[in-house]
Amino acid sequence: MQPKTLFDKIWDNHVVHEIENGPQVVYIDRHFIHEVTSPQAFAGLKKRGIGVFRPKQTIATADHNVPTQDQHLPIKDALSKHQVDTLINNCDEFGVELYGLGHPYQGIVHVIGPELGITQPGMTIVCGDSHTSTHGAFGNIAFGIGTSEVEQVLATQCVLQKKPKTMKIQVDGELKNGVLSKDIILYVISKISTSGGTGHFVEFCGTAIENLSMEGRMTICNMSIEMGARGGMIAPDNTTFDYIKGREFAPKGAEWEAKLAEWKALKTDPDANFDTEHYFKAEDIEPMITYGTNPGMGIGVTGNIPALNGDISIKKSLEYMALEGGSQLLGKKIDYVFIGSCTNSRIEDLRLVAELVKGKKKADHVNAMIVPGSKQVEKQAIEEGIDKVLLAAGFELRQPGCSACLGMNEDKVPKGKYCISTSNRNFEGRQGPGARTMLASPLTAAAAALTGHITDVRELLN
Template identity: 70%
Template sequence: MGKTLVEKIWDAHVVKRQEGFPDILYIDTHLIHEVTSPQAFDGLRKRNLPVFRPNQTVATADHNVPTIDQHLPIKEELSRYQVDMLSKNTSEFGVELYGLGHPYQGIVHVIGPELGITLPGKTMVCGDSHTSTHGAFGAIAFGIGTSQVEQVFATQCLLQQAPKTMKIEINGTLEKGVGAKDIVLYVISKTTAAGGTGYFVEFAGSAIRALSMEGRMTVCNMSIEMGARGGLIAPDQTTFDYVEGREFAPKGEKWEESLAYWKTLYSDEDAEFDAVLEFDAADIQPMITYGTNPGMGIGIAQNIPATESQVESERPSYKKALNYMGFADSESLIGKRVDYVFIGSCTNSRIEDLREVANFVQGKQKAPQVEVWIVPGSKQVEAQAKAEGIDNVLEAAGFILREPGCSACLGMNEDKIPAGKYCVSTSNRNFEGRQGPNARTLLASPLTAAAAAITGKITDVRELLGAEAVV
């Protein structure tokens, strides 16, 4: 019997397997940032241990960094302390750091791919749940806890149970105005926020193959939001073209050797998945969330489901979510006033996202009452945006291109959404208080977010693109 892509990569990295015990899994690349690494470094100190393979560890500052005036001291005391500790720890243990001011600094899940650190066939971990992003390259990538960060520091291995496998196949052609973020929000709305629990998900089908690498990263990034351990996509020519020539990608003969191996990374025709789901791309509208988990999403032209349509045991929590958001059963979101728009995060802060937004807003002006934060995912994205004149287009529309960081994806830095305000966000989570205490988050694509910024309200972007909205 053939193997799935997950099984091929996983089995190639098992150091030891014994029945009744977790596998000892070798980790090729360990990504770290300032939030989940300090306790792990302290654990090494207490045990008088070094980082076993520092050359396979890459650090950056992203969660706690400000996105304006990064050349000045960080104002928030805890944020400043965590960023300073990352510098101290990486220096002491010999780990490469792309800190503030470094040309490679940025969100950890943006810099890995753009630097050629993320490669097909790898195992990659980070103390951050959205490590699943790197699976877009045909890698096994997943988030780990602080104690596991220490384990990888000390051994370059992890104890892990082999995962179940799920294939999600999406075929067909996307409608104008519908993109990768809409695909994954649609899938999560159908599977629920727990539908992938225990699985590694392989995304496949013609609609997935048609996506750019940036789009594939968006899809894999949010696989964790359906409860999955991670998501991945088999590498193909799109993958190879993206990787070739990047700073740390293989060169010369090593490139040819790597490429030959990468071309074997696909699920065999006779491979058996533990679960298979199929969707039609033609059914996907521009998506937006209305509740307090990413599974509470609808097509932009649809109405919020009624509480009575939910499973009886889930109705109290469902009603609580609607009350938090200030929404009612069966109402439409179209025309709802928007206070903030955030375009950024490890989900949608790459150069393709910024280009799409700039193309859409060129010649337009943002609504007066909307505050718009455009946050690139890295210094390289920021530099490229400026080189292409994207910053000028955004500024003319009333937007400001800020400096890189996780920003308003989470309430862990200076970029917080005020209580009670509505924010259309390209980030990945809409939990209560995620973007700030009592902030109200509606997840959407960069295009839908940009449409809200221009109109000042939730808008079906297809109408602004000249496409006919379909219910």
């Protein structure tokens, strides 16, 4: 039998039908929906006069457009209120489970799936959101889909897809002090570019990846989409199984043992071929920060912004960011810090930040906002006293939601202001019209909040 990659094994196991000279019909195990990309899909079902084919395999939550303050009050913004109300009505009409505002399971869609044990190895998972790739950290195929495809999945529990090529990204070695999974992925994207993964599904492997927590693995897979890939995945192992065990919707008893036996077989065969391979050393990675207007424009925090050398795209980016080619970012004054998003809003992220800022105070001129990824994360942070540590340091702990990641809600960065953000995208206007975003890890972001400027966090750790 021909050796197969993990991706090929799961994909082939979910192909329902192959269309000659066309895409494949792929069965979907789990479908997540939220208030932004689902209304038109439900409207399409109503127009056709059909229902949701398998409602028990769809989970809904409100996250993108929700306020992160006073969630117990009616939503003030008319568009946000309309979108959230529409989601409530659609889920009620079509029998879909909804974790809306006020529900103990509400949160960012890519945070709640894993923490509730809904996300499991060997599955196919989709959502009308590009960062669905986050779930691939559990050894499954997870990818974002468009609104018309959301309708396809609601109606048939299948989606039409062309099979992507496969890519291996191997990172071996030991990470330096102060270097996190966010730094790994920003480093990789800076090396292979934002189009380096186009047309591929990526499997991340190597000792540096294996040594990451599940939170760290989710950060890596979350941003696989930022290198142009269709998604990212990591083979499940004991770290994965330990994380899932005992969670709300994880298998129990005899079912757990049966599933565990299945999951342990989910790995790439030794002699399997990938279409593309990349190899990196963990020792080469330092805390990273972006200087431009896409996630591939990243440098080590002690490095220099590349010289222009006639590159128009870099010139345009640096003009928007009001930065100069050849200069250093260290010491650059910043205005906002945002720690949150589906990339870095889990309890591990909040713990790391709390540990760094405990007993210290943020710079007076910095607005520091921390937004937990879910009600569960918020609850845990309060139980552990993290909220008090953050408050004493001058940080604001808000309520769960996508928040300032995408400027779709009230949490925007003003025009011309610099924000160190733990989110996944730094496009022009992403955090608000004219906002200047620099992507970094939670530690680098927290360090900047304390000093008021871009700082090598290793100086504070030492």
